[in-house]
Amino acid sequence: MRSLRSKGSLSIGSTSFPSLFWSAGGGVDNPSTLHIGNLAEGGGLERYFRELVCRLSRGDGGALGMVLGRDNVDNAFLAFAAPHDPLPERLYKMRRVFLRARKAFPVDGVVAHFPLYAFPILHRLDIPLLVHFHGPWAEESLWEGGRGVSTWMKRQIEQWVYRRAEHFIVLSEAFGELLQRLHGVPDRRLSVIPGGVDMERFRALPPREEARRALGWPLDRPILFTVRRLVPRMGLENLIHAMERIKRVYPDAWLAVAGRGPLGHTLAKRVHERGLEGHVFLEGYLSEKRLALAYRAADLCVVPSSALEGFGLVAAESLAAGTPVLVTPVGGLPEVVGGLAPELVLSGTDGDALADGIIEALRGERVLPSASDCRRHAWSFDWEQVIPKLHRVYQGVVG
Template sequence: MAHSILIMFHCNQHTGYAIGSLEEVFKRAAIEAGFDQHNILWSYRKVFSPEVNVFAINYVCPDDTKKLKKVLKEHKVSTILAFDLRHPSPIIRTARKMGTTRVVAYWGASMSSLYQGFKLILRRCQWILQAHAAPDFFIFESDAMRKTGTHGRGIPSRRTCVIPLGVDTNIFFPAVAERYAQKLFSIPINRKIIIYSGHMEERKGLRVLMDAMLELERRNRLEPVHLLICGNKEHQSKPYEDMLSNSEAKNHVTFAGYRTDVPQLMRSAYLGTIASTGWDSFTMSSVEMLSSGLPLIVSELQGLKETIENGVCGFYIAPGDYHALASLWLQYIDDIELRERHSKASRERAERLYSIDAQVTRIARTLTPKPVFPNEIFRDRELEEHQ
């Protein structure tokens, strides 16, 4: 029986958003690393569509180690690739006992606060004392996220690499005069669409977007703008709709819900915005916007700001600064030449730095028994120079 790889997620099956994209990337990376497709196993906290190679394992729950043991034994799992796997972890101890030879942790969010001095020394001591319960290797999506591991948990830098998210440039691409969103949501064609796509958590800055729309109303500049919000489920949009309830701005905002047609919607947009106010990593939606040829305005936060080159394919704003955001929206609307120049630069940056094929290959290399550790293998020199 051939050896297998177990790809583990701490979330529920069918979570969607960026997890859906990563599932396909992880699958391709496993195949490129030499695993047969039939020997690629999956685990989630909860499973809604039971399949032969899909298991319900909550890897933060010690009680689920029995389930894990059974899977590892029956399928001869040699490698584990786990999303957001913390250190130390009981599943690593279990995996070692069951003969698993390689555990790779993929981190899509921050690990902990950054420490200095005595606290950092303690974290490094913890690493040494509990190394047997640590992953063999850590993948981070940005330099900021990597620093949370090396400076927040004392992880040796030689055990880490940065692999930015990749985008399929054949699916997300610019289009001339695309009117898909305008027709679908009955948005007047004279309005320029500003798009946000992603989670609706408070830290994602939806309130900042609403405040910027209200600011445009105060400036009497609402008419040329329409804000399209994608990603809300159930009643998640209500707090933000309430912010606009007594304003004209409510007629210039569309909450589109969770979408499967995001590429078409982005091709209909004029520019993109991610105005996060709390920690934000290197987001999938940001590289999708760049690949779609959208100038991108982002908060100057951690990994998020690594997405763009400020002043070349977009602009930074201070977190929460809706006045600056409103002004930048108008700047792009009033200066078509600027918008076109940044649009071209966005697409070029996505093609040059954020190829999904490169992402797959880099992850595949971390899954091999004896990967080469120097960080430059996993990261383009050009990417280093442009961050």
């Protein structure tokens, strides 16, 4: 088996693939992997998936991403369908493109990052399947109001895919335990490898005041920042509730909330109803450049998740920018910051717990790590540390 290298494009039938030329490598020592995922959602998971596949595609074994969304990201991705395609059409296209890719490319293993798009190829798999478990799809659906047949079907698809998988990778011990509880995965088929951060991206950030100028943010107010998908389990309504108390103690406190999602209109209504227009600003989507500046511009970042937080990439990215971050005691969040300072873990997830922790931090009663300590801790999540660990797991499964 030889490794995958991107170079231009290649058409097979009606499908245009990133073109490959063959070089030494591949097989057990340098496995070539085909990653199935989604580039249509945005957020930390998309950043993780995109960066992972791009870095693996430049390695000895090589990698190709088959995605719902756009293709041609660093010549490492192929879009099998558009996000607006009906679901049956997406699944049909996924199967068709996968079968053509298998004939065209030498691949040692398939790596699924979302069970739905691995489902249509299960009966045609003749190579190992690995799963990056980013979250329980059916449980997340329940949190977002899903019920009945739809949620039942999601759980069934998860079970079918996970029964076929040889090995699982999770981002935290907490999600490893969740995967075992929900799907009975034994320890021997489970590896815990944290998410990756591109530390170089945060190395040359400007001073805090300069970052605020670039974003058009206030220069003379204490600024809190969070970036989340705008869905119920992210705890943003609790954070807005907390701002009512914080405003009474710090009348000039200012919270910036970045992200998109179905809860956007509800959050805007909450801000208006509680008279917080001058204190809570809904930023919407931020580009990666502006996101890095936002981490740097804030005095304090907050991750207010209520449930099902597998890692919390935004917490690690905040630390990489030199800004301390308070997190709720949910899922893998305490694992991200616990080795730095236990004071960064809040006592609970409700509005009062958030308000207590933030007020204590702004008063100096809750001791926060310095910018240099934050950055030093974040280096443990650098992709240069993470990729070799993933590579060893891929080698072991293919072998």
